[in-house]
Amino acid sequence: MRLRNKLFFQHAITIVMLLAAMYVVVNYTLSKSMIDRDTQTLGQYYGLHRIETLKIVNDKKITMEQLFSGSYAPFMASHLAANNNFQVQLFDASGTITGDSGNKEDLIKRSDIDAALKGDTATVITESERGKILIYASPFLYEGKIIGGFRYLLELNQHEQTLADMRRWFIGVAMGCLLLALLASYSYSYYIMQPLFALQQALRRVAIGDFSRKIKVSSRDEVRRLADDFNRMSEALQEHIELLHLEQGKQKKFYDNVTHELKTPLTSIIGFSDLIDKLEKVEDIRNCNGYIRKESAKLLQMVEELLQSSLKGEEAWRVQLQRTDLTAVLTDSLRILEPTLQKSSISTALQAEPCEVYLDPARTQQVIFNVIDNAIKHSKCTHLTLTLDTVAARAGTCLLRIADNGQGMSEADAAELFLPAEEKPSRPVTANSHGLGLLLSKQLMELQGGDIAVSTRLGVGTVVELTFRIDRPPAQVLLQN
Numbered sequence: 001m002r003l004r005n006k007l008f009f010q011h012a013i014t015i016v017m018l019l020a021a022m023y024v025v026v027n028y029t030l031s032k033s034m035i036d037r038d039t040q041t042l043g044q045y046y047g048l049h050r051i052e053t054l055k056i057v058n059d060k061k062i063t064m065e066q067l068f069s070g071s072y073a074p075f076m077a078s079h080l081a082a083n084n085n086f087q088v089q090l091f092d093a094s095g096t097i098t099g100d101s102g103n104k105e106d107l108i109k110r111s112d113i114d115a116a117l118k119g120d121t122a123t124v125i126t127e128s129e130r131g132k133i134l135i136y137a138s139p140f141l142y143e144g145k146i147i148g149g150f151r152y153l154l155e156l157n158q159h160e161q162t163l164a165d166m167r168r169w170f171i172g173v174a175m176g177c178l179l180l181a182l183l184a185s186y187s188y189s190y191y192i193m194q195p196l197f198a199l200q201q202a203l204r205r206v207a208i209g210d211f212s213r214k215i216k217v218s219s220r221d222e223v224r225r226l227a228d229d230f231n232r233m234s235e236a237l238q239e240h241i242e243l244l245h246l247e248q249g250k251q252k253k254f255y256d257n258v259t260h261e262l263k264t265p266l267t268s269i270i271g272f273s274d275l276i277d278k279l280e281k282v283e284d285i286r287n288c289n290g291y292i293r294k295e296s297a298k299l300l301q302m303v304e305e306l307l308q309s310s311l312k313g314e315e316a317w318r319v320q321l322q323r324t325d326l327t328a329v330l331t332d333s334l335r336i337l338e339p340t341l342q343k344s345s346i347s348t349a350l351q352a353e354p355c356e357v358y359l360d361p362a363r364t365q366q367v368i369f370n371v372i373d374n375a376i377k378h379s380k381c382t383h384l385t386l387t388l389d390t391v392a393a394r395a396g397t398c399l400l401r402i403a404d405n406g407q408g409m410s411e412a413d414a415a416e417l418f419l420p421a422e423e424k425p426s427r428p429v430t431a432n433s434h435g436l437g438l439l440l441s442k443q444l445m446e447l448q449g450g451d452i453a454v455s456t457r458l459g460v461g462t463v464v465e466l467t468f469r470i471d472r473p474p475a476q477v478l479l480q481n
Contacts, residue, residue, distance in 0.1 A: 007192070011185040012178075019174045023167075030166060034159050035134065039123050042086070042136040042152045049080045049088075049150060050140065068092045068140075068148035073099025080150075089151040093117065097151070112137035116149040125156070132156040195223045199230055211238035265299040267373075271339030291336055298362065319360040319447045326398055326468060327352045327388060329361050333368040334386070341384075344376050352388035355398045357468035359448050364468075367441040367452070371402050371464045374438065379406025379462060400466040408458045417454055418442050449473025 053076065057067055066072055073090040081088040081101030090099035095113045115122035116137040124135040136152040195217045202213040211234045215227040272288045272295075279285050330352060334341075341348060375381055381404035389399040409417075417438050438454070445452045449469050456462040 007189045008182070008186050011189070012182055015178055015181045015185075019178060023170055023174065026170060027163065027167065031159075031163060034162070035123075035125070038134055038154055038156075038159075039136060042134075042154065043121070043138070045084070045086075045152065046136070046138045046150055052080070053140070064140075064142045064147050068098055070098050075099070077101040085154070087153040089153065090148060091116075091151060092148045093146060098148075102153070113149070113151065116151075117146060119146060130155055130157070132160060192223065195227055199227065202230065202234070206234060206237070209241075211235070211241075262299065265295040267340060268295045268336045269299070271337075271343065274343075275339045295336065319363050319444070321358045321360055321448060321472065323356050323472075324359055324361055326355045326357050326359065326364075326400065329359070329364050330368065330386060330388065330400065333365050333372075336365075337369065337372055340376065341372075346376060346382060346384060348384045348386065350386045352386070353390055355388055355390050355470075357398045357470050358472050359450070359468055363444045363448060367444050367466065368402075370438065370441045371466075375402070375404045375406065375462070379404045379408075381406030381461065396470050398468045398470055400468070401463055402466070403461060403463040405461045408460050408462055409456045410458055414454060414456050 053067065056076070057064060060072075062072065067076060068090055069092070073092075077088045077090050077099035078101045087100070087102040089097050089101070091097045091113055095110065095117060097113075112122035112124045112135050116139045119139050119141075121139075122135075122137045124137075126133055126135060132155075134154040134156055136154070137149060139146045139149045141147075195215060198215045202215055205211075205213045214231050214234070217224040217227040269292050272292045276285055276288050279288065330350070334348060334350065372384065375384060383405050385401075385403045387401045387403070389401065420439060438452070442452050445466060451467045453465045453467075454462065455465070
C-alpha cells in the first residue's frame with residue numbers, strides 16, 4: 001500500500017473514532033441533561049402539590065391518614081395530575097398505591113416506593129408497554145412521620161423522539177464532516193507527499209547518474225530538511241564523481257604518456273640491435289653498442305623518473321633547462337634514428353650551425369623523435385630536410401624546421417593535430433598510433449618556454465617548426481605552462 005493511502009486510511013480511522021466518541025458523549029450528555037431537567041421539574045411539582053394537599057386537608061377538615069386512604073386518594077391523584085403531562089399516584093405508609101390519576105396498570109418495580117418510605121427521594125427509569133417511564137417518588141412527612149408519598153410517572157417517548165432526531169442530525173452532520181475531512185486529508189496528504197514524489201523521481205535520476213535534479217520545498221518541517229539533505233548529498237556525489245573522472249583522466253594521460261615515451265628509446269634499441277647483424281667493422285658495431293647503452297640508460301632514467309613522479313603525486317614530466325648547443329642535440333637525435341630511417345628508406349639533409357639555447361636535452365630529443373616518427377608513419381615521405389635557422393637570434397629565438405616531401409594534410413586535419421585523440425573525429429586512434437605525439441611535443445616545448453607550429457599543403461608536404469629561446473625563459477612563462 002502506498003504511503004499516501006496509508007496516511008489517508010489512518011486519518012479516516014482517527015476521524016471515525018473521534019466522531020464515535022463525540023456521538024457517545026453527546027448522546028449521554030443530552031439524555032442525562034433531559035432526565036435531570038425532568039427530575040428537577042417533578043421535584044418542583046412535588047413542592048407545589050404538598051402545599052395544595054395541606055390546603056385541602058384544612059379545607060375539608062380531614063386527617064392526613066384519610067387523605068391517603070382509598071376514599072380521598074383517587075380524587076387527590078386526579079386533581080393533582082390535571083393539566084399535566086405526567087401520571088400521579090399516591091401510596092400509603094404500607095406502600096399500597098391508593099390513588100392513581102391514570103387508572104393504568106401498576107408497575108412491577110416498586111424500589112422507588114420502598115426508598116420513599118425510608119425518607120429518601122427516588123428516581124427510577126423503567127420499561128413498560130408504553131415505553132420508557134421516568135418514576136419520581138418522594139415521601140410525605142407530616143408532624144415528623146411518614147404517612148405516605150407521592151409518585152410521578154412521566155413517559156419519555158418525547159425524549160426518545162428528541163434523542164432519535166438528535167442522533168439522525170448528528171449522524172448526518174458527522175457524515176458530512178467525515179466526507180469533508182477525508183477530502184481535505186486526501187488533498188493535504190497529496191501536498192505532503194508531493195516533495196516525496198519529487199524525491200523519488202530525483203533518486204531514480206541519481207540511479208542513472210544524473211545529479212542535476214534539485215528538490216525545492218517551501219515548508220519548514222522534516223520534509224524540508226530531508227529535501228535539503230538530499231540536495232547536499234546529490235551535490236557531494238556529483239563532486240566526487242567529477243573528481244573520480246578527473247583522476248581517471250589524469251591516470252589515463254599518465255599511462256598514455258609513459259607508453260608513448262618509452263616506445264622511442266625501445267624502438268632505437270631494437271633498430272641498432274638489428275643493424276649490428278648487418279655490420280662488419282668492429283668500430284661500427286661498437287658505435288651501435290654505445291647507442292644501445294645510451295638509449296638503455298635513458299630508458300632506465302625515464303622509468304626511475306616516472307616512479308618518483310608517481311610516488312610524489314606530481315605530473316609525469318618535468319624539465320631541467322640548461323644552455324645547450326641545439327645542433328649537437330639534433331645531430332645526436334638523427335644518429336639514433338638512423339636505423340629506423342634506413343629501414344623506412346628515408347633520406348635526410350641537415351643544414352645547421354652551432355646555436356646555443358636554453359632547453360632540456362632529453363625532452364627536446366623526445367620532441368624531435370615524435371616529429372620524425374610522425375613523418376615516417378603518416379606522411380609517406382622519402383626525404384626529410386632539417387634546417388636550423390639562427391637569423392631570428394636577434395629576437396632571442398632559434399628556429400628548427402623539419403620538412404618532409406610527403407602527402408601533406410588538409411586544413412581540417414591540420415586543425416586537429418594538437419587535439420587529444422578522443423577529440424579528433426576525422427582522425428580516429430588506430431593500432432599504429434595513439435594520437436599523442438604532437439600533443440605531447442607541444443606540452444614539452446611549452447614546458448621549455450618554446451613553441452611548436454605546423455604548416456602543410458595537401459600533396460606537397462609538411463613543415464614542423466620548433467622555437468627555442470636563446471635567453472632563459474622568465475619564471476612566469478614556465479609557470480603558465
